[in-house]
Amino acid sequence: MMPMPEMKTLLQSRGKEVEAFLATCLDNRPLPPRLKESMLYSLQAGGKRLRPVLCMSCAALCGLAPEKVLPFASAIEMIHTYSLIHDDLPAMDDDDLRRGKPSNHKAFDEATAILAGDGLLTDAFVIMCRTPLAPDAVLKAVAELALAAGSSGMVGGQEWDMIYTGRPGIGLEELRSMQAMKTGALLRASCVCGALLAKADDAAVRAISDFGASLGLAFQIADDILDVVADTATLGKPAGSDATQGKNTYPSLLGLEKSRKLAREQAENARAALAAFTGVEADFLRALADYTVNRAA
């Protein structure tokens, strides 16, 4: 067992390493100043840096020093950030606020926001490919990440979300499948890539994949619940925006109580997937699974 304060300290210190990397990831490259400013604006808007921390910690769980995957892990945050910028666009969710600040297209303009997203996504692949580890492991990890982020993963999930929004009455299976693509795939792949980069054996990769899938689901249900129960200041975006936008969520389909129960079950599944692992990294990841459903924002 890792106590919650200790878990939070490690989460924050790894998050800070990621932020330090992200602050310099565009240096020494000839890109238009306005585009750079726009990319950094969203990269530096804060957040828990959960995906890169998962990648680093799963690498560490499999015996690879987490620093070795810091650039790769940070590149996953670049991909996550691009997805937020594009999701906020007027043609998509049309959100003016993100993490308490104007969303990218509000702070800059729509064209620059589209290009900042495109740039973050593409540049992430440059950074991932340059990971100084065994080329076959790196290649496998990059392919895994791209698959999770692409049309049969995150991008496809956003398309389903656009199709479902404002159409109440979709079933739990559609909701689960949409969210597994939209947020679950990248969270799971963040974990799996850590294991792949560490050249973990198949059984370990499978266990870590199961952990990531359950954690992703727990995280998303908790996110849906927070949108209902937290206030705007805590969320950094308008509270209740899911309901306003006509989004299908776990609380809208199941109610709050059943949603909370489901989130706890998934966190439990995530813990159970790591049963074969011992040591501080395993304890950290198990505590992180609990934290995803108990966090306040």
Next chain:
Amino acid sequence: MMPMPEMKTLLQSRGKEVEAFLATCLDNRPLPPRLKESMLYSLQAGGKRLRPVLCMSCAALCGLAPEKVLPFASAIEMIHTYSLIHDDLPAMDDDDLRRGKPSNHKAFDEATAILAGDGLLTDAFVIMCRTPLAPDAVLKAVAELALAAGSSGMVGGQEWDMIYTGRPGIGLEELRSMQAMKTGALLRASCVCGALLAKADDAAVRAISDFGASLGLAFQIADDILDVVADTATLGKPAGSDATQGKNTYPSLLGLEKSRKLAREQAENARAALAAFTGVEADFLRALADYTVNRAA
């Protein structure tokens, strides 16, 4: 010397191989039907498939069978296609017509067009990473391609283009630099990746890089000229749209005659860069350089 009809036959037959690959590249993957339709709509809108043909032919020039890089090369066309979809968006060039058909956001909707672009870009990396050649060579090629497509390449060039549009009086150096990023980088990288995948030596990679850079510039100048002199039916988009949109182009800065001369010079530079190569592939690439400045559309 390869006669022009023979060059065109090889260009077309390689282009057809690319189209056959692209027609099935999304099969057996669980993506939303509307997103798949939108991605295929733009992928199958035609075009010369110049970038993948360059990649295949440069691989062949360096001794690797062009079929070996067909998926990788086709993925470059996916990236080119994504860039056209995003460039046409209302917030960017706001073009309703592309290759004689409604542009993607007109045929579908803006959200789907943004996501189709995001999906094509990301999925291209899945395909590239799965190239069954030596992992170190594949990794180098993927990094090269991503660098060319990202914020210091194609995406950055589009940002400069947005900034310059409607502002007459930019200098030739700004125009050259913008276009080298916007269209030159991906054309050059298409050539270089063929060489890298074939594990060509440094001197060959450099020569092929020079060839690609000159060809890219020749191609872009020719494109600017065609926008002035060709008609809408031939172009598949409104003729004269550069002038209407207030784009800075070679003809707008230098006039038609000087632009034609510069294009011919660059084609000559491209031919010269391949001086050390003999055989049918070298002849094909040299003829292709001439074709880029003499084409009618």
